[in-house]
Every structure is written in C-alpha cells, then in structure tokens.
Amino acid sequence: MHPNSLDAYLQRYLEWMREKNYSPRTVEGKEETLSYFMRWCHERALMAPQEITRLILERYQRHLFLYRKRDGQPLAAKTQWARMIPVRLFFRWLAKQNVILYNPAADLELPRVGKRLPKHILSVKEAEAVLAVPDVSTPQGIRDRAILETFYSTGIRRLELINLKVLDIDYERETLMVRQGKGKKDRVVPIGERALEWLIKYRDDVRPEMPQGEGVLFLTNQGKPFMARQISDLVRERIDAAKIGKRGSCHLFRHTMATLMLEGGADIRYVQAMLGHESLEATQIYTKVSIRKLKEVHTLTHPGKPIEGLNREGMEDISFFAALEGRVENE
Numbered sequence: 001m002h003p004n005s006l007d008a009y010l011q012r013y014l015e016w017m018r019e020k021n022y023s024p025r026t027v028e029g030k031e032e033t034l035s036y037f038m039r040w041c042h043e044r045a046l047m048a049p050q051e052i053t054r055l056i057l058e059r060y061q062r063h064l065f066l067y068r069k070r071d072g073q074p075l076a077a078k079t080q081w082a083r084m085i086p087v088r089l090f091f092r093w094l095a096k097q098n099v100i101l102y103n104p105a106a107d108l109e110l111p112r113v114g115k116r117l118p119k120h121i122l123s124v125k126e127a128e129a130v131l132a133v134p135d136v137s138t139p140q141g142i143r144d145r146a147i148l149e150t151f152y153s154t155g156i157r158r159l160e161l162i163n164l165k166v167l168d169i170d171y172e173r174e175t176l177m178v179r180q181g182k183g184k185k186d187r188v189v190p191i192g193e194r195a196l197e198w199l200i201k202y203r204d205d206v207r208p209e210m211p212q213g214e215g216v217l218f219l220t221n222q223g224k225p226f227m228a229r230q231i232s233d234l235v236r237e238r239i240d241a242a243k244i245g246k247r248g249s250c251h252l253f254r255h256t257m258a259t260l261m262l263e264g265g266a267d268i269r270y271v272q273a274m275l276g277h278e279s280l281e282a283t284q285i286y287t288k289v290s291i292r293k294l295k296e297v298h299t300l301t302h303p304g305k306p307i308e309g310l311n312r313e314g315m316e317d318i319s320f321f322a323a324l325e326g327r328v329e330n331e
Contacts, residue, residue, distance in 0.1 A: 002047070004049075005047050005048060006038060006048060009049055010090070014027055017030065021184070029086075030089075033082065033083055033086045034090060037086075040060055049091075049094050049100050050100055052091070052100075053104050054105075054108065056104070057091075057105055060084075060087070061084060061108075061111075064079075064084070065080060065111075077111045077112065077113050080111045081110050084111070087105060091103050092105065092106070120248050121252075121255050121259050122246065122252060124260065126244045127152055127253075127260075129242040129244055130244065131145065131149060132242075133148075133241045134148070134238065139205070139209070140221060142198070142201055142205060142206050143202055145198050145202075146195075146202040147235070148235065148253070149192075149194060149199070150164075150176075150191065150195055151235070151250060151253035151257075152195070152257060153191050153194070153257070154176065154190075154195070154274070155189075155253065155256075155257035155274055156178055156189060156254070157181065157182065157251075157254065158231055158232060158249075158250040159228060160178045160182075161218065161231065162225065162226050163179065163180070163216075164218065165179075165215045166216075167215065168217065169191075169203075171199075174190060174191055174192075174193065175188050175190050178276065181276050187276050232250055235249045235250050235252075239252065254275070258274070258275060
C-alpha cells in the first residue's frame, strides 16, 4: 500500500477516529461505507486523494443513483445519502490535514431524503399478544418475556439492551442504566412495574443457573452475550408467532413505546429523554403517528358529526341533503 494512496489515508482517518474516542461501531460503519467508494475508485484507477475532484464525486453520486440491487431495485434515497455522508466527512478531514488543497465535497449537493413515518406501530392489544408468546414455564421463555417487557417498557435500542449488565437494573428506584448508548452517552431510564417483575423472576430463577458472562444481563442458551442479529431474530420470531399481521423486530417496540406514551399525554421532551435523542426533531416524528389524540380532537370539534337515525335510504334522498344545508323551508 502506497503511503500517499487513498487506502493509506483511509486507515489514518479511521485511526484518527479511534483516537478521538469514536465508538467502535461508528468506526466500523464508516469503514464499511467508505469501502464502497474505495472499490469504485479502484475500478477507475483513481488511487490518490488529489485525483478526486468535484466532478468525480458527482459521477459517484450518479453511480449510486443508477445502481441496482440483486432484486433489480434501486438504492433508496436514504441509502444514497448515507453512503455519501462518510465520503464528505473523509474529504473534509483530508483538507484539514492539508493532504489536499481544497475539499471537493464541500459544496456537494446530497440527495433529498423524505421523512417517513414508522411502517408499523403496535396497539396495546397487539403488544400484549406479542408479550404473551413466550412459554414462561421454561427458563428460555422467562428470559424472552423479560427481554420483550424491557423493550416495551423502556424503548431502549437493540445494542443498549444487549449491553445491559446485571447491576444496571435498580429495582428499588425502578430504573435501568443505559451505559454508552448512541453517541457514547449514558442515561437513566424508568422501567415499569410489570417489566421489573419479569426481570426479578429472570434474575432469581434463571440467571443464577447461567455463567457469569462478564456480568451481562441477558445471555443466549449457550450462556454467551447476544449478538445483534440473534436478538433481532428472537424478537422478530415472537412478533411473527403472535400472528397480528404486522412485522418488525426490536425497533418496533421502540416506536410503539414512544407513540403510546405520547397518546397517553406524555410531554414530548420526556419521550425524548426516554429515547436518548439528542435533538427534539428526531422525537417529533412520533407526534405524527400518535393519531388517537388527534382523532379525539377531530371528533369533538369537526362539524361533520354522525347524525342520529342516518341510514342509507336517507342518504339517497336528495331532500335529505337539502335539509342538512338548511335549504328546505318549513311548509
């Protein structure tokens, strides 16, 4: 590897990120995303940072736009955007390190990404159906129920649950500690009584029979900490088994918790604190899916209320509509 090549500078960039205390997951994500760009450059014999111009980056953007996956589908606008952001940050770093005279990505216009609502949100009845799936007469079922209850009660992220330690649960204060969550930030999250009861049952009846597992709270059947894919598969299988007609995994409970809290009257800033969002904007998406309160206001205030005695025959009578509009005079 030439010391002044794109590949060499990429390794220095990743090492710089580690020195600046970026999380290993963030560094891995940047490396994976930038590998697509590096591969594209290699195929075109672009080997040095100085060879990359604004025009080259726009060609790469065009490549992402025209790219088709194995199923023939294009990359989503959000995916295209996510692949360009690390490229822009990488070249900004190169410019700051005086490796290149100017940043060719400085004024690069990124794809516009629409703000999409969560695909599915569970109702209370649907959530209860999923929670009832595990066979709690078995140690595995007790563990799975405790996992599902924790997701539902707290809305923590998948990796945050995986990294929970036995001592992170404060049973007296009814809270759990999320250590080094997204952005390497700690936060304390309240947890409901029912979820705590299942955690206590898991702690007392199941966890003592397992290896210490470095103090990790939830362990697999092999007594090892969960991998991300394993916990996703576990939750997805329980949701499918509930046969509620909705699909999803760990994040489905996060969406559900936030939406149900807002519908229950919680202030959005408390929900923001629960979710660990840095900005309120990220939490506001849930105000768009908490439809119940909006429906109540609509029912109370909209003039198009149901009319007693209305039936299909009445709807077909032209004089019925005239009467509604006050256009039929009393005879």
